[in-house]
Amino acid sequence: MNKFVVIDFETTGLSPNLGDRATEVAAVIVDGDRITDSFQSLMNAGVAIPSYIQQLTGISNAMLREAPSCQKVMQALADFVGDMPFVAHNASFDTKFLDAEWYRIQYKRRQPFACSMLVSRRIYPHAPDHKLGTLVRHLKLPTTGEYHRALADAKMTASLIIKIQNDLQEKYKLASVPHEMLCILQKSPKDAIANTIMKTKIKLGL
DNA sequence: TGCCAGGCCCTCTTTAGGGCCTT
Numbered sequence: 525m526n527k528f529v530v531i532d533f534e535t536t537g538l539s540p541n542l543g544d545r546a547t548e549v550a551a552v553i554v555d556g557d558r559i560t561d562s563f564q565s566l567m568n569a570g571v572a573i574p575s576y577i578q579q580l581t582g583i584s585n586a587m588l589r590e591a592p593s594c595q596k597v598m599q600a601l602a603d604f605v606g607d608m609p610f611v612a613h614n615a616s617f618d619t620k621f622l623d624a625e626w627y628r629i630q631y632k633r634r635q636p637f638a639c640s641m642l643v644s645r646r647i648y649p650h651a652p653d654h655k656l657g658t659l660v661r662h663l664k665l666p667t668t669g670e671y672h673r674a675l676a677d678a679k680m681t682a683s684l685i686i687k688i689q690n691d692l693q694e695k696y697k698l699a700s701v702p703h704e705m706l707c708i709l710q711k712s713p714k715d716a717i718a719n720t721i722m723k724t725k726i727k728l729g730l
Numbered sequence: 731t732g733c734c735a736g737g738c739c740c741t742c743t744t745t746a747g748g749g750c751c752t753t
Contacts, residue, residue: 535753539735544753577753616737617752641751642738655751672753714739 527555528638528703529608530685532678533621534581536573540624545569547583549597550674551605557686563604564675566591581672598625607635609703613656613681615639638703640685642710646717647688656680663687696721698730705730 531551537544550564566583568591578584591597612618615637623633644654651662656677660667665683670676689701696718705724712720724730 533753537735538753541736542734544735547753574753580753612752614737614750614752617735620736621753639738645739645750653750710738 526700526702527553527560527608528611529553529605530611530678530682531605531618531622532612532674532681533618534583534672534674535621536569536571536577538617540621543571544621545571546594546621546625547573547581547588548674549601550678551601552675552678552682553608554611554682554686557690559679559682561604562675562678563601564678565597565600567594567597568592569594583673594625595629598629598631602626602629602631605635609635610637611640611681611685611703611706612637613640613677613684615641636703636707638685638706639710640681640688643688643706644684646709646712646714647691649714656684659684692721696725698725700730702728702730704728 529551533546534548535544535546546567546569548566550562552559553561566588568588573583573585619637626633641654644651644659648659652658657671660680660683665680665687667680668676692698692701705728708724709720
């Protein structure tokens with residue numbers, strides 16, 4: 525079974541180390557080439573959202589006043605994802621916010637992250653750029669037309685990673701593209717992608 | 731006082747600097 529969770533956070537800024545907090549989280553389960561379940565919630569950390577981020581995401585301070593606490597949402601997220609490995613676009617960003625929010629409820633992440641941005645840079649080197657929205661348009665993937673909301677972005681990332689898996693399966697005659705291969709591929713030298721894939725194919729018995 | 735992310739990647743590099751990407 526090759527299941528993983530695509531996760532996306534909306535936040536008050538770029539760095540939990542500088543006091544920024546999550547305002548919304550979404551997670552979608554990808555099983556094979558389809559989304560089988562999803563989780564989404566706004567979350568109230570009791571901090572104000574800067575106006576330029578309210579404009580970017582459409583998430584207002586008034587919306588968060590009605591939202592459940594971060595503690596409740598993060599516990600529910602932990603229950604939803606279980607031990608499934610993660611995928612995110614620019615995963616270093618979502619990793620640091622997930623770890624920071626889970627740390628607040630004394631919960632420690634055990635599963636690895638794969639990054640759809642790092643993999644995309646290797647698989648689609650000639651894309652105009654590797655922003656999520658650009659890749660979705662470039663590859664003609666389905667969208668809801670909504671951007672910078674957690675569930676919409678998580679679904680787009682899921683579509684992107686399914687496209688990557690399908691393209692790799694077709695090009696390199698792979699039976700599947702497991703999460704472990706994505707983790708290896710995102711660290712591969714750019715001029716050695718084919719070699720990395722063939723070595724990993726043998727190692728994982730694909 | 732003033733400033734403040736950070737990991738990855740490229741190159742006019744490696745004793746460094748700057749762009750990308752996320753909100």
